[in-house]
Amino acid sequence: MPRWRTERGVGLPDAQVNEHHLLASGLPEDGRLRLLSFNIQVGNSTERFRHYLTRSWQHVLPHVGRANNLQKIGALLGDFDLVALQEVDGGSLRSGYVNQVEYLAQLGAFPYWYQQLNRNLGKLAQHSNGVLSRLRPASLEDHPLPGPAGRGAILARFGEGPDALVVVMMHLALGAKVRTRQLAYIRELIGGYRHQVLMGDMNTHANDLLLSSPLRDLGLLAPQIEATFPSWRPKRCLDHILLSPTLTLERVQVLAQPISDHLPVAVEIRLPDSLRADAFPVLSPPPRRPLA
Template sequence: MAESPDKPLRLLTYNIQVGLHTRDYGHMVSGAWRHVWPSRSQSGNLERIAELLSEYDFVAIQEADAGSLRTRDCNQIEFLAERAGFNHCGYIVTRDLQPVARHCHGWMARVAPVSQESHSLASRIPGRAALRLRFDDALSDLTLLSAHLSLGGRDRRRQLEQLSDLAGDDRRVVLMGDLNSGADFLRDHPALRARGFRPAHDAPKTYPSWRPRRALDQVLVTPDLELLSVSALPLQLSDHAPLAIDLRVPDS
């Protein structure tokens, strides 16, 4: 965890695609069976992901599984948190397709939040949700929102309006996750703009991980926060690349 006001907070958001390594579009088709049946490579991929996560103060994870047939009953959020040395984690199941799959996304942190909430997001296809966590001075009085948004533009506009409402009147808010949106879409959203949310100036491309062409994974902050760096890491263990963020919290 950041030890002083001068040391940036290190955040990461990662769509892990259930720990399934994907090397090209053809592999996504030929390996589709891995989304419903255990894969021998999955455990090793999760170990490598956990090694990466261990370097961060807070992590948001999308497209994980909370324990089902396809993961041999492994709750991937809890597994990653334990392996990466996080004392605090949580998750929300977004689509429960037991016994085959339990779609979820989650979080892990070095310090415990003072509150944590899950919120369903409007979507024509049910299964989209957001997590809202508030921290005290141990994590610079931050509010962290993480989400995995829909593909359709109409749904995403409604979901972003909900996320803006979830920010409330909190001064220091970070919104991060697989937002399936480019920076211009986010920058032009009326509710986000009114609330003061700013995306990264040059949002790095994260999808597909083997040849990134689209900036689908994003981070936005309110004016009291400063993005020092935002980078897509060259890790090809999912169809998305991880998005790493160094954040400075100015003195009150």
Template structure:
């Protein structure tokens, strides 16, 4: 069984220029997913009906590319991140007749059947806050995007396994509280539990907060010259044996894909 967590960066391909990206190439994205060949795929920064990604449903694109049997997209906001947006998904339900024109969130995809899905809303701790910009020597007030987690109970060759995918805020204190909340919710599920995703934290902090065991320790960000591990795969309880793990640079994203192969 191969498990992959990958911050998709909306399917964009990084260039040598800081903060710049090439236009989204859906064929390039499909090729990247096929190359990874995951049985279970956790994605973050996933677009649906965004103009920058050709109004495609990137979760559907990835599901088709890997041959997923089941998948789920959980939008955390309606609109465009970094521009005009409002709450969406598990934080603000929309009816089919009033579906937002564009959404953004996380997704979990599986070649194995899913017994149950659970959505865990992690609203922004602070709707707005001030950050210091040293270059300008002034504070800037910004809005923090809402966050969420997806949990799936999978029927795998190893038996039932719960897998949770999340993308936490980059604000240190808020990110810790969000990870604590995910861990609390997962405490209601039986072992084994895999917690994966982009935690926006590094070092021993994820292990210390959750009490889970890390299964892959590799630098994943930034993709060009990885300096820190922001993406993680953690295990609670006894799970299948890990035979290999690695961080792989793909043709898309500013993160490396974190891959774990189980016996």
């Protein structure tokens, strides 16, 4: 089973980390959880469809604009507890050998981070998903998804047993048939849990996910209806944070931050009492600004 990484390397930190009142499950004592999902396109900016061609070299070689974009992304992260990143580079030529998951964890002051390497092209590219967290889960699982190599999901569990909260962060395939296989796999992963969050770039619309995919029997909610792609003129809603009906939605927002070719999605949820019954205060929570 994968372990969280910190600035100290593989494993959990010895020192105290960001201040929180946590439950024994690792969840916030106030019962509110703030989530963000963002496909960052390895720090590349795209402002027109033609840029996929004219800026294609940026997917292979380093450039100054990437560092500026990562700084902008890092500035978005401070108010969130758990962040799912897609299309992140794990440290190769194009990123200047910077592990972008670790770097964004440092910018956002996240004590825990994990990089899932899905497509290893050696020095040319380390195509990855990433998780940044202020909360320590009971377990973390790395799952390559069915279909052609290169797609993956990360499962974080908070608490124990069927009443635990399970959060799956993913980047799904473009093709409908492969995507259905991937969703069937994820459905098997989460079927034994009452409280579920699915987040990431799912490359399809909410109606497909909720009504005609292997997830259709779960009763999931898709609170975000604004388009996320392309970021400069959004027309398609491809990025989602799906919630089980046991979780209460407080706020949802598509952030108007056209840094990548996708826009980031943010939600704040309130956890059910069953997830807040094991109070175990550790430290005091950091101040957080409300979502607009």
